[in-house]
Amino acid sequence: MIFNNHKAYTLVEMLVALAVSAIIIAATYASYEMVATQYHKNMDIANMHTSGRAIMRIIERDVRMAGFEYRDTDAKIPYGSISNPLTIKDSGNKCCDEVTVVYDYYDEESKKAERIRIRYWTEPHTSNKGSRHRLYKQKDILGRNGSVLANPVLGRKEVMADYIEDLQLVNIENSKLLYAASADYEIAVIDPIQKKGISVIKSGLNYRPNSGLAFGPDGLLYAGSSNYAIMIIDPEQEKGIGAIRSGLNYRPSGGLAFGPDGLLYVCTNSYSVMIVDPIQKKGVGAISSGLSYRANSDLAFGPNGLLYAGTSSDKIMIIDPIQKKQVGVIDSGINHRTSGGLAFGPNGLLYAGTSSDKIMIIDPSQNKGVGTIGSGLSYRPNYYLEFGSDGLIYAGTSSDKIMIVDPIQKKQVGVIDSGINHRTYGGIAFKDKRTGQESLVTINLTLRTKNQYGKDRQFKKKDYHDGNFKIDKTDKYKRDTFSTTVLVRNLAL
Numbered sequence: 001m002i003f004n005n006h007k008a009y010t011l012v013e014m015l016v017a018l019a020v021s022a023i024i025i026a027a028t029y030a031s032y033e034m035v036a037t038q039y040h041k042n043m044d045i046a047n048m049h050t051s052g053r054a055i056m057r058i059i060e061r062d063v064r065m066a067g068f069e070y071r072d073t074d075a076k077i078p079y080g081s082i083s084n085p086l087t088i089k090d091s092g093n094k095c096c097d098e099v100t101v102v103y104d105y106y107d108e109e110s111k112k113a114e115r116i117r118i119r120y121w122t123e124p125h126t127s128n129k130g131s132r133h134r135l136y137k138q139k140d141i142l143g144r145n146g147s148v149l150a151n152p153v154l155g156r157k158e159v160m161a162d163y164i165e166d167l168q169l170v171n172i173e174n175s176k177l178l179y180a181a182s183a184d185y186e187i188a189v190i191d192p193i194q195k196k197g198i199s200v201i202k203s204g205l206n207y208r209p210n211s212g213l214a215f216g217p218d219g220l221l222y223a224g225s226s227n228y229a230i231m232i233i234d235p236e237q238e239k240g241i242g243a244i245r246s247g248l249n250y251r252p253s254g255g256l257a258f259g260p261d262g263l264l265y266v267c268t269n270s271y272s273v274m275i276v277d278p279i280q281k282k283g284v285g286a287i288s289s290g291l292s293y294r295a296n297s298d299l300a301f302g303p304n305g306l307l308y309a310g311t312s313s314d315k316i317m318i319i320d321p322i323q324k325k326q327v328g329v330i331d332s333g334i335n336h337r338t339s340g341g342l343a344f345g346p347n348g349l350l351y352a353g354t355s356s357d358k359i360m361i362i363d364p365s366q367n368k369g370v371g372t373i374g375s376g377l378s379y380r381p382n383y384y385l386e387f388g389s390d391g392l393i394y395a396g397t398s399s400d401k402i403m404i405v406d407p408i409q410k411k412q413v414g415v416i417d418s419g420i421n422h423r424t425y426g427g428i429a430f431k432d433k434r435t436g437q438e439s440l441v442t443i444n445l446t447l448r449t450k451n452q453y454g455k456d457r458q459f460k461k462k463d464y465h466d467g468n469f470k471i472d473k474t475d476k477y478k479r480d481t482f483s484t485t486v487l488v489r490n491l492a493l
Helices: 011-065
Strands: 086-089 098-107 112-127 130-144 147-153 158-171 178-181 187-191 196-201 213-215 221-224 230-234 239-244 256-258 264-267 273-277 282-287 299-301 307-310 315-320 325-331 342-344 350-353 359-363 368-373 385-387 393-396 401-406 411-417 428-430 440-448 457-460 472-475 479-487
Touching (some): 011 098, 011 112, 011 440, 112 158, 213 428, 221 256, 299 342, 325 368, 350 385, 350 393, 385 428
Antiparallel strands (some): 086 098, 098 112, 112 130, 130 147, 130 158, 158 440, 187 196, 221 230, 230 239, 256 264, 264 273, 273 282, 299 307, 307 315, 315 325, 350 359, 359 368, 393 401, 440 479
16 A cells, blocks of 8 residues: 655645745735836827827917918909917916917818918816916817908817926017107118117108108008108118108008009098008009098008098098099997097907097907997007017007007007107008018927926926027926927018
């Protein structure tokens, strides 16, 4: 008989085996956790980079298209000229900038063009993942079926991305100069970034440029005067190079505006708007049919191609430049004379300076005033208005100061000293980007990862241009900045 001697595990051996197994399992789990953490970390960074590149491509495409104007088979622009193709609202010392672009989109399949407005902006958002900013996009339709819509078709607010640290858009020509005519034989050249006058144009000015200013398609500056003449000024040489006198049957007593047809429209001291051909250098006609008021204030072309003329009353005339007659009147309803400038904002509303301390806000689709800006205005905006590429209003005053007004906040946000010691009651004009100059826009997008990881570290955000804020804080997030510079070719046409 054979017996097998089998020894059983003792309790000590069982405990040792369990301990060793526990150690192995714990080590395996720790290793797995380490690998999983590193994997999620790498995926988080990869997703951030993928999102950053994708967002930049989308914003790039829209910014590059800013200002594109569709022309039909007759070479006409059915929706009229785009007055504010690119508007950048600087956040200053906060996150983040906003950008609005306007351009015509042509669908190859339907063979139809629409004028669209696209806006990018951020809003704070809080969840269990903490507080951050989200990037939004909205596309509105301004024109359809060959005509400008009375009321834009507002698009849907879409979430573009999450975990936005900062969005900066810098128009390299944001430093473009502002020209302001004075009560004397001078035109101030002003840097709106530095908020000060940097030079004065005196040479060759044979007349007082105390009427309107307007940049032509040729890049030259045209200035109304106290005489029967319109001066032509070379802004590069900073001197007058000629004058238009022929065919001017009225005194240019108000604003100047170039139309989509390349002709210059001039307010006068009569019941007429003069039409001047800058190539022939002579007056070629006048609009006087049906004008019920003197067009002695300012002019502005609307997105609908119609001409809006301020008067010495609280009325604004609507003029069809093709039919050469008045086709309507806007009663502001605010009981202030529209004795100052007119300018269309990127929102399609018309802003009018007055003889009081207010700027009227007019909705041309309703043909009435819808509000005023009067908060904090230190001067009367009783002369000319212009919108800068920053979306702010620059208003001439009865002093040598130019007010800066935020149309969204509806208040004054700054003052520029022209530095010429003369009243800026002549025209003001920004150098038009449609003068053969290239317009470059730099886009900087800073994202952070969704999840926390790593050790605390100091993160200092770079400064890309003056006025943007810095982050200097302890955090556990990975951040990266994506940058590109876009040539907006349509603004150079």
